[in-house]
Amino acid sequence: xNMQSFQGPLSDLWKIQTEDSxxxxxxxxxxxxVMLDAEEVEGGRQLMVLxxxxxxxxxxVNGMAWQSQGRPRQEGEACVLSGMVAAWxxxxxxxxxxxxxxxxxxxxxxxxxxxxxxxxxxxGAVIPLxxxxxxxGLDAENNRFWLNMKNTEIEGxxxxxVEMMPWHPAVSTLRSASKEYGKGMGYSINRxxxxxxxxxxxxxxxxxxxxxxxxxxxxxAVPWYxxxxxxxxxxxxxxxxxxxxxxxSSRTDRPWPLRHLAHIPLSQGGIWHDKERGRSERFNKCRVxxxxxxxxxxxxxxxxxxxxxxxxxxxxxxxxxxxxRARAVSRAHFRFDQPTRGGMVSHxxxxxxxxxxxxxxxxxxxxxxxxxxxxxxxxxxxxSWGLLH
Numbered sequence: 135x136n137m138q139s140f141q142g143p144l145s146d147l148w149k150i151q152t153e154d155s156x157x158x159x160x161x162x163x164x165x166x167x168v169m170l171d172a173e174e175v176e177g178g179r180q181l182m183v184l185x186x187x188x189x190x191x192x193x194x195v196n197g198m199a200w201q202s203q204g205r206p207r208q209e210g211e212a213c214v215l216s217g218m219v220a221a222w223x224x225x226x227x228x229x230x231x232x233x234x235x236x237x238x239x240x241x242x243x244x245x246x247x248x249x250x251x252x253x254x255x256x257x258g259a260v261i262p263l264x265x266x267x268x269x270x271g272l273d274a275e276n277n278r279f280w281l282n283m284k285n286t287e288i289e290g291x292x293x294x295x296v297e298m299m300p301w302h303p304a305v306s307t308l309r310s311a312s313k314e315y316g317k318g319m320g321y322s323i324n325r326x327x328x329x330x331x332x333x334x335x336x337x338x339x340x341x342x343x344x345x346x347x348x349x350x351x352x353x354x355a356v357p358w359y360x361x362x363x364x365x366x367x368x369x370x371x372x373x374x375x376x377x378x379x380x381x382x383s384s385r386t387d388r389p390w391p392l393r394h395l396a397h398i399p400l401s402q403g404g405i406w407h408d409k410e411r412g413r414s415e416r417f418n419k420c421r422v423x424x425x426x427x428x429x430x431x432x433x434x435x436x437x438x439x440x441x442x443x444x445x446x447x448x449x450x451x452x453x454x455x456x457x458x459r460a461r462a463v464s465r466a467h468f469r470f471d472q473p474t475r476g477g478m479v480s481h482x483x484x485x486x487x488x489x490x491x492x493x494x495x496x497x498x499x500x501x502x503x504x505x506x507x508x509x510x511x512x513x514x515x516x517x518s519w520g521l522l523h
Contacts, residue, residue: 137300139277142308146324147272147348148244148258150206150213154352156318159523160189161351164260166270166281168296168331169364170342172510175226177463177490178342180514181233181294181333183270183283185240185260187217194471195220200237212241212261219262221283222466223290224488228432229464230290234283239263243271279329279346291336298329298344304407304414305329305370319353327362327370327407343512354523355482356400357381359422361445361460363491363513370407371456371513373447375422376400381519387469387483389431389462390441394424394519404449406456410507411500417449417456424517427461435465442487445515454498460515462487470522482522487515 147164163186169178193200195218203216217240221233244258259271270281279298285291300306305328314320324347331344343364357379362372379397404417427444431437442462449456470482491511496503505511 137306140300140306143310144256144308148242150242154318155189156352157189159352162187163349165347167514168344169512170333170340172512178512179226180224180488183221185219187215190472192473196469212243214239214241219268224464231466233285295334297332301328301330302368321351324348328364357519359517361515363511365511366509368409373404373420375402375420382521384519385481388437388440389465415454417451419450421448429461429463431465457495459493460489460491463490464488472522474523480523482520484518489513489515
């Protein structure tokens with residue numbers, strides 16, 4: 135049964151705390167992934183939009199120099215910070231990257247910033263202070279998120295207007311998690327695992343699903359694998375594997391460095407919201423392998439004809455075992471180069487891959503399922519390397 139409004143600690147999405155900020159390490163972002171047209175394009179079309187700020191004086195993002203305009207500060211009813219808005223668009227055949235990459239000041243408006251006294255005090259918005267509307271936010275009734283994006287490139291759609299509505303309680307209730315490592319370092323994350331989405335793209339309507347995360351990290355960024363899948367019936371799966379490997383020394387942003395063949399997990403995890411079984415499960419055993427695939431980066435990509443990976447993932451919690459193979463069909467990436475101590479420059483390459491799920495086996499006490507149990511599956515995988523500090 136579909137929900138009428140989003141649930142959970144929604145006001146947390148708009149909280150900005152600066153008193154514990156750590157220079158060069160504190161990093162905050164809001165990240166929407168919208169996946170559309172699964173019945174027309176296998177794996178769907180995908181739009182990613184990122185609003186980000188970092189407590190650093192200078193960082194290069196894909197060769198674009200970003201200079202901080204100071205730490206976040208309260209200005210009237212909003213918290214204003216310097217940051218960047220970025221986006222990419224995968225149309226099912228070609229990756230448009232970047233759709234947008236722009237530094238700007240942004241206003242974070244929400245109940246904790248004294249701006250609203252709406253229903254439950256949860257509505258809010260991230261509003262880049264630009265000539266065009268590049269905002270995202272939650273309305274006063276908590277039943278609709280919006281997202282607006284404009285293209286700065288010559289090719290591709292010019293405008294995107296997206297609305298996200300609740301799906302069902304397991305995926306459309308905001309989930310929060312945090313961890314502290316000591317000495318002020320750690321992270322906090324808020325996630326909406328799934329929403330129903332409608333997107334008006336250059337006047338044409340598209341339908342699909344969406345995923346939201348708001349993250350605050352106060353620690354060096356180490357390599358990780360992460361991925362998520364949406365299923366036609368509302369089922370959701372994700373996996374997460376931060377790790378140590380030789381890739382920490384990598385400074386290339388090509389999509390398939392050989393040094394990624396081995397890694398040592400720092401933690402392992404996954405979530406399975408099983409709509410058919412009516413239950414949610416967590417996993418603490420996760421294995422991820424990268425294999426060569428027949429896919430290559432397209433002509434318009436950063437590294438044309440470079441091989442893209444295939445992810446083999448296995449999750450097990452003693453009751454349920456999930457195995458899948460998903461092939462990257464394209465790539466979008468961010469290359470971060472940040473000056474650090476002693477005149478050194480630290481590096482992180484962060485890749486996002488639209489996925490085609492080629493194999494899926496789910497085994498539990500009630501039987502075995504595979505891809506034929508769902509009409510469609512859409513998802514995205516991440517792989518990063520380097521060490522940003």
